[in-house]
Every structure is written in structure tokens, then in C-alpha cells.
Amino acid sequence: MEGEYIPREHWGSRTAFIMAAGGSAIGLGNIWKFPYITGVYGGAAFVMWYLFSILMIGLPVMLIEYAIGRRTQRSPVGAFKALAPGTFYWLIGAMGVLAGFIILSYYSVIAGWTLAYIFKALFGGFAGFHSPEVARQAFEAYATHPIRPLLTHAVFMFLVILIVYQGVKKGIERWNSILMPLLAVIVIVLAVRGITLKGVEAHLSALNGLKFLFAPDFTKLTGNGMLVAMGHAFFTLSLGMGAMLTYGSYLSERENLIKSALWVIVMDTAFALLAGVAIFTTVFALGFQPGSGPGLIFNVLPAIFAVMPGGGIMGVLFFLLLSIAALTSAISLLEVVTAYFVEQRGWVRHRAAVVWGIAIFLLGVPPALSFGVLGNIKLLGMTLFDLFDYLSFKYMLPLGGLFMVLFTIIRWKPVSLLQELRKGGSALRISNGAALALLIVSALFVAITFIAGLFGKN
């Protein structure tokens, strides 16, 4: 490997790493996207396909990211430079840094909305929401406002910068180990509350929510639904842009990468399912219609919290859940950008976190305003917000993942991957040839996700 040895911060323990990686994975994607796509594309049938996609796409890409990160002790750009000096593979890392900028800029806008809604819930702001329609109008007044969403976007970015500024151990590790257990408690409380809700009319029950979420319906699992699951595997596990690679680069050789990856995947999936249970039992018990994305979160649920017994506190908890989940994901995005400037450009961490955090805030201003005053600006038929979302979710993450798998097959070689995975006491019994075959199959799946995504409507 080229380059001099740079003393590097390391996670304090395996649990700390799993909390941080789990914190990155568990985010807005789990709470407002997964439950909905599960309900729409066939419940348990979709979940089964999703688990299969996680196995074929998520697990291999995650292992590759961890392994490259730990092997090189570098964040994406430096990692590819170290493993393939004198080539252009570092561009994979550069695309990841760029994706970090783009994703965080609009992610923080939504996270800002969730922050605002904690306070709305706290101060009884949902009281007048007699229907989702009333809630929708209030939400629109807020989201289209020329200043208010910018303020909450700024507050959220401030928190993200603050944590990344404090460094890997004192910032990222410390905050994740406080926030992740809290997150688990909140989602369990909400799910239990949802399941125990009585239907407000005789024909309504929380059970219908569980049916919506879990009853397998293979007729609903369309080709498009299958693609949605495969694309979601990247987003929900924070793969394809180097966040996991960067977190892996703070690992020592003692850790078992395979075990850690499985933990993160199980946590992420369990969390998504629990969030789905919490949301849909509540929606169905109270006789509302399940909507999707922002509509479900900011229109339907606030109207529910307005009428449901104990809705005040549940509303606060729910938006706290969203904000915390978003925060622990956002710090991994800013960390990718920060680590790049620290390692490759010789910046000090404090300055990198602040300067680029502010730059990301500024980049988020146009998409934040694209619900209101900048709503008329359309590129490729999309508002700026949709464009940012589309670009990163549909193109950058799957493409980044595809390049990482191909890099491992062509340049780094499966044997080096296996060598790295065998450290930390893992008795991985698999031949080089078999690993190669598995990687090729996985590359095919990732390629399908990317190419079909170019034409599909997911």
C-alpha cells in the first residue's frame, strides 16, 4: 500500500462499532419507506423477497465495504488509491463522497421537518387536526414556508456537525451508544401501544394493520416491487457510497466482520418491521387509510395522534424516533465527507466538519425550498428535492455498489477479501472459486438493480 501510516482513531469495542453502523443503517428509510412498500407490494411475500435481496446484495456489498475499510484503514478515496495505486478506481470513492453531499443535503431537510414536529406534538399542535386533510394543510403551510424549513434544516445540520466535530470516539461512538438504545426503547413502546389499541369501531382492529403488513400476497409482488426491494437494500443499509467502508476503517483486526455485518442487518430489518407494526396497527385500529412517505408521516399520523388515547405523548415519541434515527444516519454521511478532507486534503477534523457541514446545509437550501417558492424549478421534470433523491437513490448507490463488487472481482481479487474476512476468529470455510462464483452472482443482482432501475418506475 502506498502512503505513510497515519495514526487512526478506533472504535472502543465491537458493540460500539455495531451501534454506529446500525445507527447509520437505521434511518428515515426504515420508518417511512419500508413499512409502506411492504404493505403495497404484498406483505410477507415482499418481506421474503427483501430478505433474499439483502442476502444477495446487501450482505456481500456490506462485507466488501467493511473489508476494504479495515484493510486499508482509509476512507473511500484513499482506500481505493491504496489498493489500486495508479488507477482510476479511486473515482468509486469520489462518487461516494459526492453522494454523501447530495444525500445529506436533502435528508437533513426531512429530518428538520421531524424536529419541528417533535415540538408541534409537545405543545399540543396536533389538537386541531380533526382529519388528515386539516393536518395536510398545516403541514403544507410549514413545508412551503420560505424560512421555517430552512431553520429546522439548519438546526439539524448543526447537531450533525457537532457530533462529527467531536471525532470518532468522543462524537460518533458516544452519541450512537446513547441514542441507539433509546431508539430501541421508543420503537418497542410504540409497537406495543399499537398492537394493544382497540378498534374505534367494531370492524376495526390493530390486527388489520398486521394483516396489511404481513399477510403474504404473491400477486402484489410485481417486477417493480422486486426492484424496489433491491434498490431499498442499498439505501436502508447505507451501502454503495462508502459510509460502511469509512466506519469499517475505524475497526481493528480483532473484530469478526461477518458477525458484525449480520448484527447490523438483523437490527436494521427488525427495526423496519417494528416501525411498520407501530405505524400500521395504529392506522388501522383508528380506521384511517394508510398513505405513503411524507403523507403518511406528516398528515395521517398527526391526525391520529390528535384523537388517539395517549396520542400526545405518542406523537412526541414518534417524531423523536424519526429525528434520532435520522441523526445517527446523517452523522455517517457527514463523516464520509469529513474523513475525505482530513485524509486526502490534510484538513483538521474540526475545520472539515464545520466547513463542509455548512456547505451541505447550503446545498440543501434549494431542495428545501422546492416544496414552496422554488417549486417551479424543474429539472428533467422533477423538483430539486425529487431530483436529489432520485439521483442518489437510483443511480449513485447501486452504481457505487456495482463498482465495488466488480473491483473486488477484477482487481482486489476474492482471495484478498476472504483473507480479510478470516481475521478476527472467523472460520470461514469457502474456497476462492466459490467466493468468486458468489461475487459474480451478486454482481449480476446489483447490475439488474441498476440497469432495470434506469427503465423501471421504482
Ligand code: PHE
Ligand atoms: N440508511 C439510511 C436510512 O435508511 C440512509 C443512508 C443512506 C445513510 C446512505 C447513509 C448512507 O435512512
